[in-house]
Amino acid sequence: MFQTSLCKLLGIKYPIIQGALGGTTRPISDPTLVAAVSNAGGLGILATWNLPDRLILKEIDRVRHLTDRPFGVNIAATHSSYDFSKKAGLLAKEGIRIVTTGRGDPKIPAVSILKDQGIKVLPVVANVKQAISLENKGADAIIASGLEAGGHVGNITTFSLVPQVVDSVKVPVVAAGGIGDARGLLAALVLGASGIQMGTRFIATHESIAPLDIKKRILYASSEDTVVTTLRTGSPTRTLRTAFTEKWEELIKSGASVDEIKDFRRKVLKRTRGNIEEDTVGAGQVCGLIRELKSVRQIIECIIKDASTIYMGLKENGKALE
The missing domain is CATH 3.20.20.70 (Aldolase class I)
Incomplete structure (x- = not known):
């Protein structure tokens, strides 16, 4: 069919x-x-x-x-x-x-x-x-x-x-x-x-x-728990909302300088992975359907x-x- x-x-x-x-x-x-x-x-x-x-x-x-x-x-x-x-x-x-x-x-x-x-x-x-x-x-x-x-x-x-x-x-x-x-x-x-x-x-x-914590986050997430950010690559990217993406949004809204923004992103890319709240995790709004x-x-x-x-x-x- x-x-x-x-x-x-x-x-x-x-x-x-x-x-x-x-x-x-x-x-x-x-x-x-x-x-x-x-x-x-x-x-x-x-x-x-x-x-x-x-x-x-x-x-x-x-x-x-x-x-x-x-x-x-x-x-x-x-x-x-x-x-x-x-x-x-x-x-x-x-x-x-x-x-x-x-x-x-x-x-x-x-x-x-x-x-x-x-x-x-x-x-x-x-x-x-x-x-x-x-x-x-x-x-x-x-x-x-x-x-x-x-x-x-x-x-x-x-x-x-x-x-x-x-x-x-x-x-x-x-x-x-x-x-x-x-x-x-x-x-x-x-x-x-x-x-x-x-x-x-x-x-x-x-x-x-x-990682299991990412899978669980998707299972419990609503569509509103995703956010479009330029944090990871500089291009608009939809990810799960985390403490890290919140910090990024606050930085942008505060009118931070280009150098401050670049410095923050540089630290992100060098950061040791493992804590989902200190990272960006790509996921779409469909996570609200996945249970x-x-x-x-x-x-x-x-x-x-x-x-x-x-x-x-x-x-x-x-x-x-x-």
Whole structure:
């Protein structure tokens, strides 16, 4: 029932992508989580944030030992063209055929570099202009991510962004931001998307290597317990609200100088991790929907089963109105 153009493009059973998940010391979307998503019928995405090439190769090898299903790799298109080309070549040599990129429309020709290596490219965008530009550059699909999402965000909601992107491009569109259950999948499909990407929902899983206190924080959080801050990277990023983000907001509101702000951020990046209140933890507003720790397979199978039930109910309601 839910075999879409995205499924055909990526060779997956269900139109569900696991968003690349970074971490303070190592990526959360590691081989175990990636393989679990792919084995359950979705598309796992290996995050490579802050990883040297040798470790990226090791992680790819680990994924392949855990699954024979399709999976992808996420790389940041923030390097120089030379460095990005080198990394694209490395992935192509390893047989990687799907890559997601983030941070909108990069200044370097990231899409063409990847396409030249025979890699399918799914960039994450925050507005229509970026989507059109990246489709023109050869993107195979567009991930339209609303401001509800965890991590780097734009300023347009998913519900407004997705149909605009769908109307503006011909390639499959993936809805992201604020999606965590069957209702989100069906809503995305009704808006014209060919699938969904979820990140925060997969943090709160048994397979996730995220610390237990972070998982618990997500389970007990409301949507209001997230905040958009520039603390970590200098770009707007949605994270869980902590004592640290509160200090940052106070610093900005107090009219601190540029040097004071830079000094505070420098201390943040050097700080020893371990205390959630002294860190920034990327998470989306969908945390308000997440109340139970589950396995990846339970999540994906539940979404598909519930979506089918809801869809059949809508059909019956439609007949009753005829």
